Amino acid sequence: MSEKKSKSKNTSSKSARAKSVNPEQILSFYREMLLIRRFEEKSGQLYGQGLIAGFCHLYIGQEAVVVGMQSAIGEGDQVITGYRDHGHMLALGMEARGVMAELTGREGGYSKGKGGSMHMFSTEKNFYGGHGIVGAQVALGTGLAFANAYRKNDRVCLAYFGDGASNQGQVYESFNMAKLWNLPVVYVIENNQYAMGTSIARSSSETQLHRRGASFGIPGFEVDGMDVLAVHAAGIKAVKHARAGKGPIILEMKTYRYRGHSMSDPAKYRSREEVDAVRKQSDPIQMLKAKIMDEKIAGEAELKAIDKEIRAQVSDAADFAVDSPEPDPSELLSDVLV
Amino acid sequence: MARMTMIKAINSALDVLMEKDETVCSFGEDAGYFGGVFGCTEGLQEKYGLNRVFDAPINESAIIAMAIGMASNGLRPVAEIQFADYIFPGFDQIISELSRIRYRTAGAFTMPVTIRTPCGGGIYGGQTHSMSPEAFFTHIPGIRVVMPSNPHDAKGMLIASVECDDPVIFFEPKRLYNGPFDGDPHKPALAWSSHEKGEVPKGHYTVDINKAEIVRGGSELTILAYGTMVHVAKESARLAGVDAEVIDLRTLIPYDMQTIAKSVNKTGRCVVLHEAPRTSGFGAELIAQIQEDCFYALEAPIIRVTGWDTPYPHAHEWAYFPGQERVMRAIKQVLEN
Numbered sequence: 001m002s003e004k005k006s007k008s009k010n011t012s013s014k015s016a017r018a019k020s021v022n023p024e025q026i027l028s029f030y031r032e033m034l035l036i037r038r039f040e041e042k043s044g045q046l047y048g049q050g051l052i053a054g055f056c057h058l059y060i061g062q063e064a065v066v067v068g069m070q071s072a073i074g075e076g077d078q079v080i081t082g083y084r085d086h087g088h089m090l091a092l093g094m095e096a097r098g099v100m101a102e103l104t105g106r107e108g109g110y111s112k113g114k115g116g117s118m119h120m121f122s123t124e125k126n127f128y129g130g131h132g133i134v135g136a137q138v139a140l141g142t143g144l145a146f147a148n149a150y151r152k153n154d155r156v157c158l159a160y161f162g163d164g165a166s167n168q169g170q171v172y173e174s175f176n177m178a179k180l181w182n183l184p185v186v187y188v189i190e191n192n193q194y195a196m197g198t199s200i201a202r203s204s205s206e207t208q209l210h211r212r213g214a215s216f217g218i219p220g221f222e223v224d225g226m227d228v229l230a231v232h233a234a235g236i237k238a239v240k241h242a243r244a245g246k247g248p249i250i251l252e253m254k255t256y257r258y259r260g261h262s263m264s265d266p267a268k269y270r271s272r273e274e275v276d277a278v279r280k281q282s283d284p285i286q287m288l289k290a291k292i293m294d295e296k297i298a299g300e301a302e303l304k305a306i307d308k309e310i311r312a313q314v315s316d317a318a319d320f321a322v323d324s325p326e327p328d329p330s331e332l333l334s335d336v337l338v
Numbered sequence: 339m340a341r342m343t344m345i346k347a348i349n350s351a352l353d354v355l356m357e358k359d360e361t362v363c364s365f366g367e368d369a370g371y372f373g374g375v376f377g378c379t380e381g382l383q384e385k386y387g388l389n390r391v392f393d394a395p396i397n398e399s400a401i402i403a404m405a406i407g408m409a410s411n412g413l414r415p416v417a418e419i420q421f422a423d424y425i426f427p428g429f430d431q432i433i434s435e436l437s438r439i440r441y442r443t444a445g446a447f448t449m450p451v452t453i454r455t456p457c458g459g460g461i462y463g464g465q466t467h468s469m470s471p472e473a474f475f476t477h478i479p480g481i482r483v484v485m486p487s488n489p490h491d492a493k494g495m496l497i498a499s500v501e502c503d504d505p506v507i508f509f510e511p512k513r514l515y516n517g518p519f520d521g522d523p524h525k526p527a528l529a530w531s532s533h534e535k536g537e538v539p540k541g542h543y544t545v546d547i548n549k550a551e552i553v554r555g556g557s558e559l560t561i562l563a564y565g566t567m568v569h570v571a572k573e574s575a576r577l578a579g580v581d582a583e584v585i586d587l588r589t590l591i592p593y594d595m596q597t598i599a600k601s602v603n604k605t606g607r608c609v610v611l612h613e614a615p616r617t618s619g620f621g622a623e624l625i626a627q628i629q630e631d632c633f634y635a636l637e638a639p640i641i642r643v644t645g646w647d648t649p650y651p652h653a654h655e656w657a658y659f660p661g662q663e664r665v666m667r668a669i670k671q672v673l674e675n
Contacts, residue, residue, distance in 0.1 A: 119442040121443040123446050128411075129442075130442075136430065136431060139407070140410070142400065142407060144407040144410060146407065147411035147412055150413060170399040170431075173399055176400075177400055335440050335445040336440070336479050337592070338440070
């Protein structure tokens with residue numbers, strides 16, 4: 001990611017990436033992406049059955065982004081994101097049971113049912129939410145990074161946001177402060193090309209979002225967000241950059257969500273052909289599966305066993321989420337002021 | 339003990355806090371090198387360094403958001419919003435994030451953020467430098483809202499606010515920065531050196547941010563006020579020659595209903611003052627609660643004396659400001675009813 005490169009195409013180098021990834025890691029990427037996919041499919045089912053109410057934004061299609069980025073950070077590094085947050089939590093190793101039970105609004109959920117789909121946290125896994133206001137988390141993540149610099153704790157914050165959030169004013173307030181103080185933050189833009197129902201072309205004057213930091217002196221790179229290995233490689237470099245005290249860096253993940261914005265969105269703003277083409281040509285899980293088979297990292301039987309195991313894990317999470325009791329009515333009034 | 343201005347008292351509070359706890363840091367527009375537009379953070383950057391006392395860009399939204407992120411990650415930030423009128427770009431962060439993170443994490447996170455901001459009129463600031471926007475913030479579950487009326491309380495309440503694990507909006511009535519103001523703009527300005535509440539202890543102490551203070555005992559009526567209006571209330575009661583009990587609320591959320599109800603149950607009459615506009619002002623909340631709790635003790639309708647339902651004007655500032663004449667008229671009315 002030389003200065004020269006950032007001025008040219010800013011695409012993560014494919015040749016440089018594969019070296020650092022061993023077969024076990026590749027299998028673990030596969031497993032994590034599949035967990036998110038199956039978890040989200042199950043969430044969609046529970047929603048359809050009326051067991052999850054309200055807003056539920058599925059991560060299906062974007063799995064490579066969080067799995068690749070997660071593999072690039074170290075213990076104690078922080079993660080913060082917007083409302084499409086289930087995948088981030090699963091990639092961080094938060095319990096599927098606790099996440100699913102939050103979706104169903106039960107006591108066993110990460111926020112005892114008080115947060116819901118968009119608002120979960122884990123002090124143990126350094127996950128700082130889950131934020132339902134578009135773009136608000138970008139400035140919060142910058143504050144987390146400020147505290148890292150202040151405490152000199154060598155930690156980096158990943159602040160995720162979407163193409164929609166990238167037009168919010170406070171994103172640019174954050175960019176300015178982050179570069180002004182060289183804060184250890186990686187801005188991960190998950191560009192799935194639709195801000196709810198509005199395509200990026202209809203909402204953004206500069207659609208190459210990795211360029212958005214240019215006027216602040218923040219380097220930015222475009223990454224194939226459907227390729228977990230490309231994400232991993234770009235993530236390693238970006239995190240290294242931030243941890244070295246060089247300040248913020250932007251990674252624009254070109255990705256795609258297969259489902260609607262939320263469960264109630266029929267996605268009429270794009271064609272079925274468009275969605276099908278992405279699914280066929282660049283599904284992150286299928287692409288990695290093909291690589292695993294081609295390179296004989298694992299066979300069909302082994303992958304089937306993984307799938308079975310994950311289905312069992314997700315099914316267990318769903319059972320837990322449905323069986324967990326509703327929170328005590330006293331929870332309504334607690335945790336407002338200390 | 340030393341007599342000092344409210345500016346010095348606030349500065350002293352920050353000094354005590356930063357000396358004691360290295361997770362406390364202070365930042366805002368012009369709040370570092372320049373020492374704050376009113377001088378509240380003067381000398382702190384020299385003493386504690388650029389990392390702990392620093393200038394922020396003019397971005398109220400990100401200033402507040404940064405403080406939230408910092409507090410999530412082990413710090414105890416004090417963010418200054420240069421004028422309360424400027425706070426609105428950050429209002430979303432206060433409502434949607436700051437006030438709710440504790441609730442939405444089921445208590446796993448606390449949010450020890452203090453937002454200091456000068457409020458109120460009386461300095462010819464016009465409509466964007468004179469507002470008293472406290473009522474907006476009292477409608478947000480999950481934050482505390484306080485407003486001291488003197489240097490002694492300002493220091494003790496600021497220390498208590500920063501040491502509290504809840505978010506606190508700390509309003510500083512800027513007309514009181516340099517001296518008590520009793521509502522008469524034509525008298526020579528008084529200095530805090532001539533006022534007993536200008537007496538500020540050295541070192542660490544706190545003033546309870548859950549308690550109102552009875553600043554003048556009385557039996558004929560109760561006057562509720564906070565910030566600048568405390569001084570207007572006391573002087574108006576004196577001029578009217580009535581035996582009024584004046585309560586300085588100090589904390590708006592959570593307000594000390596016990597002290598208020600005890601007084602109103604005793605006097606049976608009540609006048610509520612604030613500088614902010616009348617409709618949906620904090621007085622409306624106080625009066626609603628008083629009628630619920632003290633209905634059978636009331637001898638007369640409760641009266642509000644407030645700013646008008648207009649923007650804060652530049653000209654006619656003293657016609658807008660709920661000064662002594664209007665307060666005395668209300669006192670008379672509530673006693674005659």
